[in-house]
Amino acid sequence: MSIITGSEYIDRIDRLQMDIWVDGHPIEGKVSEHPAFKGVMRSQAALYDLQHDKSLQAIMTYSSPSTSEHVGMSYLQPKTKEDLVKRRKMVQQWAMSTNGMMGRSPDYMNTVMMALASSIDLLKGKENCFPEHLLSFYEYARENDISMTHTFVNPQVNREQFYFEDEDDEPIATKVIDKTDEGILVKGARLLATQGGITDEIVVFSAGGIQDKANGFAFSIPSNTKGLKFICRESFVGGDSTFNYPLSSRYEEMDTIVVFDNVLVPWERVFYYNNIQVSNTFMDASSFLPFTLHQAVSRQIVKTEFVLGVAQSIIDTINISDYQHVQEKVSEIIVALETMKALIIKAEVEAELDEWGFMRPNQKTLQVACNVFPRAYARFGEIIQQLGASGLMSIPTEQAFRSSLRKDLDQYLQSKADDAESRVKIFRLAWEMTMSAFGTRETQYERFFFGDPIRLSSGLYFSYDKEAYVKRVKTFLGMD
Ligand SMILES: Cc1cc2nc3c(=O)[nH]c(=O)nc-3n(C[C@H](O)[C@H](O)[C@H](O)COP(=O)(O)OP(=O)(O)OC[C@H]3O[C@@H](n4cnc5c(N)ncnc54)[C@H](O)[C@@H]3O)c2cc1C
Numbered sequence: 001m002s003i004i005t006g007s008e009y010i011d012r013i014d015r016l017q018m019d020i021w022v023d024g025h026p027i028e029g030k031v032s033e034h035p036a037f038k039g040v041m042r043s044q045a046a047l048y049d050l051q052h053d054k055s056l057q058a059i060m061t062y063s064s065p066s067t068s069e070h071v072g073m074s075y076l077q078p079k080t081k082e083d084l085v086k087r088r089k090m091v092q093q094w095a096m097s098t099n100g101m102m103g104r105s106p107d108y109m110n111t112v113m114m115a116l117a118s119s120i121d122l123l124k125g126k127e128n129c130f131p132e133h134l135l136s137f138y139e140y141a142r143e144n145d146i147s148m149t150h151t152f153v154n155p156q157v158n159r160e161q162f163y164f165e166d167e168d169d170e171p172i173a174t175k176v177i178d179k180t181d182e183g184i185l186v187k188g189a190r191l192l193a194t195q196g197g198i199t200d201e202i203v204v205f206s207a208g209g210i211q212d213k214a215n216g217f218a219f220s221i222p223s224n225t226k227g228l229k230f231i232c233r234e235s236f237v238g239g240d241s242t243f244n245y246p247l248s249s250r251y252e253e254m255d256t257i258v259v260f261d262n263v264l265v266p267w268e269r270v271f272y273y274n275n276i277q278v279s280n281t282f283m284d285a286s287s288f289l290p291f292t293l294h295q296a297v298s299r300q301i302v303k304t305e306f307v308l309g310v311a312q313s314i315i316d317t318i319n320i321s322d323y324q325h326v327q328e329k330v331s332e333i334i335v336a337l338e339t340m341k342a343l344i345i346k347a348e349v350e351a352e353l354d355e356w357g358f359m360r361p362n363q364k365t366l367q368v369a370c371n372v373f374p375r376a377y378a379r380f381g382e383i384i385q386q387l388g389a390s391g392l393m394s395i396p397t398e399q400a401f402r403s404s405l406r407k408d409l410d411q412y413l414q415s416k417a418d419d420a421e422s423r424v425k426i427f428r429l430a431w432e433m434t435m436s437a438f439g440t441r442e443t444q445y446e447r448f449f450f451g452d453p454i455r456l457s458s459g460l461y462f463s464y465d466k467e468a469y470v471k472r473v474k475t476f477l478g479m480d
Pocket of ligand 1: 151156255444450455
């Protein structure tokens, strides 16, 4: 097998018959037909289909090192700077199809697994570690174009610095409760898993900060494994109409709480367990950060371009480009866009081979980008709200346009540049992007999906070498 088509993706997910709960009810029948999932699954399927477009195959795929078949470019382990460019182009090609609005298009997790598999030597010879399982899972995912969700974070019960959960019988945070000849048994919950319920597999890793070794492990299991349950938040799909809900009808990815009720993880899928040192250091020491951030920033650039397009469309339609504060606000978006573009190129230019021969983009530069973007994205929402003003509330639905109100709407909602229907289309998009449940979730996603922004900036502060600059000041002041 190699790259799959959209319909193969959908058939595979429907066949899994996972335990997914929406609004207190289990999904029965095909998940791809459920109102909460059908739109996003169609968008995801379109991404898989794009890999089969002959004119894009050189961008989207490469030749498998084990079979020479076409496999997804996001699985490529980069060995040169040109490979990094190939990876960026692939990510951006997919992002163009979703306007960067799907944070968890499959290239995200494909990249995570590629990064972790590129660092397996860190696990070699360590207690309860199985680097060979991690490598063979990466190869399995690559060769079968497996879709994956993931969950790294323990439930938000008590975030005190030295909190130690004391719930042995009924654990809250997922922990290993037993091991058998067949594998490890895990029980408890993890959150969140974006796209939980619409992927073949769920990858579970520890994000660090583990104090009890039973909470530290890494594995992947099929999403229909016995005892595994996905509890969805309320769906933010407004409806099927792409006029009314241009974004949520297509890109609402869903976030799920994941419950492991005595789930057996077969040994061949355990990457490590019961090793506190590895659980707390592997992710940071691996190439997870540079490679995954490279994927994320590539997508965020495409998303920023889309935001810029929306802002300028509002300006054009109601003709407000003459005002200086309007120009300044759009310039803010342009500055963020060009900053992100410059940072990704810098990260690629300053990439270096790691000890295993993989070309890592410059991590510091990408850490800067992931500190810039969450703040910038929240600001984009504010800018669009300020530019759109009451237009963001003058947004009758498609049904209203098909009713006897049409004449009024055509008369009173026309704008300098557009007829009423076109103008409302633009404003509904701007509203959904920045003010709807879907839109504010996007802001929260960009703020938190790569971890807590506060701790991300602390991470940058502590890892950034400032000594040479302090020395320069001291030399200047004659304080050597
Ligand atoms: C839309 C969305 C989708 C997500 N999808 C996924 C997913 O698919 N997979 C996944 O694994 N995770 C996912 N996450 C979770 C994400 O990784 C976490 O939100 C992030 O790591 C922060 O953890 P937390 O939410 O538990 O916040 P907390 O750690 O509980 O933080 C809450 C507040 O307390 C502060 N705080 C807590 N501890 C400290 C500390 N030690 N030092 C300083 N400040 C502290 C934080 O700054 C924050 O203001 C998603 C999150 C969102 C919002």
